Amino acid sequence: MKPILLNRHSPCIRTCCAESAAMLSSVRPGATTRISASCYAAAPLGARLDGRRGVWHVGSLRPNGCSILPLQRCVYANAAPAGKDSGGSAEPEPAPSSAGRRGGKGGRGYAGAGAGPRARGSAPSAVAAAAQAAADALFTDPGAGPLAPQVGPVAIADLGDGRGRGLVASRTVQPGELLLAVRPLALAWDDGLAALGSSLAQDPVGSEPTPGTPIDEDLDPDLGLEDAKFLGLQRQLLSRRYTLREAEWLASLCGLPPVSEEGQEQGGKAPELPPAPALETVLAVGTDTVERRDVPLPDRLRNRDILADVVQANAFAPDGGCEDADAYWARRQVEDVAVGPMSPDDEYAAKVDAGDGDDGWEGDEEPEPAGPRAGPLGVWPGASLLNHSCMPNTVAFVVGDTLFVRAARKVAAGSELTVSYLPVGGGADTSVFGSEAGAAADDDGEGAAAEYEGGSGGRGTLLSPVEVRRAALEDSYGFVCGCGRCTTEEGLDPKLRALIADIADSTQGLREDLETALAWAEVAPDGEDDDEEDEDEEETKKPTKKKGKQQSTEDDDEEDEDEAGGATSGSKRQWRKAAASVVSQAGAYVELMDAAMGKLKLSMAEQETAQSAVVPLYTVLWAALAARGEIEPPLSEMVASLVGSVAPGSADHLWWRANALETAQILVAEEEMEAAAASTIVRGAKAGFGGFKRPEDDRVANAGNRCSAAFKIRYGPISRQVYKALLKSRRERDDAEGEAE
Numbered sequence: 001m002k003p004i005l006l007n008r009h010s011p012c013i014r015t016c017c018a019e020s021a022a023m024l025s026s027v028r029p030g031a032t033t034r035i036s037a038s039c040y041a042a043a044p045l046g047a048r049l050d051g052r053r054g055v056w057h058v059g060s061l062r063p064n065g066c067s068i069l070p071l072q073r074c075v076y077a078n079a080a081p082a083g084k085d086s087g088g089s090a091e092p093e094p095a096p097s098s099a100g101r102r103g104g105k106g107g108r109g110y111a112g113a114g115a116g117p118r119a120r121g122s123a124p125s126a127v128a129a130a131a132q133a134a135a136d137a138l139f140t141d142p143g144a145g146p147l148a149p150q151v152g153p154v155a156i157a158d159l160g161d162g163r164g165r166g167l168v169a170s171r172t173v174q175p176g177e178l179l180l181a182v183r184p185l186a187l188a189w190d191d192g193l194a195a196l197g198s199s200l201a202q203d204p205v206g207s208e209p210t211p212g213t214p215i216d217e218d219l220d221p222d223l224g225l226e227d228a229k230f231l232g233l234q235r236q237l238l239s240r241r242y243t244l245r246e247a248e249w250l251a252s253l254c255g256l257p258p259v260s261e262e263g264q265e266q267g268g269k270a271p272e273l274p275p276a277p278a279l280e281t282v283l284a285v286g287t288d289t290v291e292r293r294d295v296p297l298p299d300r301l302r303n304r305d306i307l308a309d310v311v312q313a314n315a316f317a318p319d320g321g322c323e324d325a326d327a328y329w330a331r332r333q334v335e336d337v338a339v340g341p342m343s344p345d346d347e348y349a350a351k352v353d354a355g356d357g358d359d360g361w362e363g364d365e366e367p368e369p370a371g372p373r374a375g376p377l378g379v380w381p382g383a384s385l386l387n388h389s390c391m392p393n394t395v396a397f398v399v400g401d402t403l404f405v406r407a408a409r410k411v412a413a414g415s416e417l418t419v420s421y422l423p424v425g426g427g428a429d430t431s432v433f434g435s436e437a438g439a440a441a442d443d444d445g446e447g448a449a450a451e452y453e454g455g456s457g458g459r460g461t462l463l464s465p466v467e468v469r470r471a472a473l474e475d476s477y478g479f480v481c482g483c484g485r486c487t488t489e490e491g492l493d494p495k496l497r498a499l500i501a502d503i504a505d506s507t508q509g510l511r512e513d514l515e516t517a518l519a520w521a522e523v524a525p526d527g528e529d530d531d532e533e534d535e536d537e538e539e540t541k542k543p544t545k546k547k548g549k550q551q552s553t554e555d556d557d558e559e560d561e562d563e564a565g566g567a568t569s570g571s572k573r574q575w576r577k578a579a580a581s582v583v584s585q586a587g588a589y590v591e592l593m594d595a596a597m598g599k600l601k602l603s604m605a606e607q608e609t610a611q612s613a614v615v616p617l618y619t620v621l622w623a624a625l626a627a628r629g630e631i632e633p634p635l636s637e638m639v640a641s642l643v644g645s646v647a648p649g650s651a652d653h654l655w656w657r658a659n660a661l662e663t664a665q666i667l668v669a670e671e672e673m674e675a676a677a678a679s680t681i682v683r684g685a686k687a688g689f690g691g692f693k694r695p696e697d698d699r700v701a702n703a704g705n706r707c708s709a710a711f712k713i714r715y716g717p718i719s720r721q722v723y724k725a726l727l728k729s730r731r732e733r734d735d736a737e738g739e740a741e
């Protein structure tokens, strides 16, 4: 069997791996597929990681061409039909482009095109057989696969107490479990908005809504991105055609009774959860292979105010499944560390794959990677019944245009399933209604809490204190959040609350101080050694950030005195002092917090709430330590970036969370082995064998700390139990895999 090689820099394979792992089943049985070394999601399919070099053996065949996530820069792996050997090192036909439907992006070519042969041996037959069975189960056993063709253990419930309807778990749900997979009623991507603006201006919505006024009336040339998205959704709801089920859902979201096929009202019948889309539908984004859409928007819904309300109350802005450009490049770096730098062939293939649809090399110019895009704003039936909590137990993210909702922790049978309407903060702008609700906190402008920026540019976030979160939610949705975290936070000891508010205020100041420090670092020399002579002026101008060795504050001051004068040493001195000051202030707050929490005998819930309230402080502290070179980059940075960049709630994500430390250990061990080979003699002579501190200890701890911070930033507080559950499920999976092999 000839191998098929996928590009190892195919981000979506990892990012959305729980869903896209299914795509691996499209590869020829026994084929060798080379993808990211960290695509652990493939394991449940029976794929096996070969060593640590990113080679997977996959053992299943889907006769159809597979095009995972055509919106992103994904691999198209068109396996030849069963029994038909393509007769070479994988030259599948180009996958049909569906990306052109959105924002004019073209399809992508086969990732391996032009990359040359990178064949590995075929998979051992036992592994291939196991993989085949596992992959087959994905399609034949409704409960087995990540895209099982039914909705997860979810039921609609009338909750009372002012929260209206909601979703509850119909049985105990494990962390990471898929709860919903839903296709949208309307969807707006950032990159489609320019088109939306001009199309709204030139092509007003055809049929004038009655009895409301045309949506286009709101259009003005300075329309902001968020408003344009909301208008775009209204326009789509107005002008598109629906399946009967969708029309019923829309009516239900409008608070109107559903209509039968003959147009009769069906008096208050509660909507059923929409069935999960078939795998083929999810993969072939934008096509309607399951149900025909032939119902126009019912006249009674042709009302601008009604549609505006539907959008306002029900639109989600979940994670797009692929991360933003920074995280994408950060991950590329990590991959380089993990599997070695790309060969020129691979680099070329990755660029083509990430580019705008060329599937071959044309001309001299290299195609530029397009970079992943942010998530869309959309209305998804079913998921629109999820109520908010500041300690949500689910996360939502988009693959293609399908919204996936997964459990972020264990949920007991009968408990309500919740999601956060606020962005999580800390720069990871994963949110449901993030921009709207977040912006509301800006206007509030009152008191210390309102000034607190919560790590997300002045917006109320999941990490903001209770007052800010509540103000944002009340402003946007008109409810006062009474979730467990809000009530716990309210009930905290007044002194501790005051301390948290104080810390929240100070964090923004510290963040600014750190920025100042980093600005100084930009102009400081890039010398390895602090007592070196200043570099020449050319070097001084280089915009580099100092990431040097560990250095105490006292040493800094002493050595500053020794330095030659002038702008260079001045910059260096300023940078060190500013960073040292941030470290010491943030450190003092952390100690205060620890002391306060130690004195008050807090319950677990109170501890978690208090800790989550100061996560932004920790972020600043880590950044300041890194700026001073006290956390050794790049490892801790890279592990944290990686953890932060995968789709929240995906199996990949949960895996990374639970195994960050282990990952760091592997990376460090690898690095250390290499370093040791080079410097055993020197180190042995300096410290004596066994006499020196193993350098990985701190670095692993740092990586672990940063990962759990990233976890908190995404999810809010996480209990020990959940963390244990994740580790346990990981261990169980490892054991099962071990036995299978």
Ligand SMILES: C[S@@+](CC[C@H](N)C(=O)[O-])C[C@H]1O[C@@H](n2cnc3c(N)ncnc32)[C@H](O)[C@@H]1O
Pocket (backbone or CB within 6 Å): 162, 163, 164, 165, 166, 313, 314, 384, 385, 386, 387, 388, 389, 477, 478, 479, 480, 481, 482, 483
């Ligand atoms: C996306 S809908 C959720 C489903 C809604 N409960 C229903 O019955 O259709 C959003 C609306 O639900 C209500 N809601 C959501 N979370 C809530 C909470 N934690 N407390 C009170 N009301 C909430 C608010 O009225 C909000 O505008």
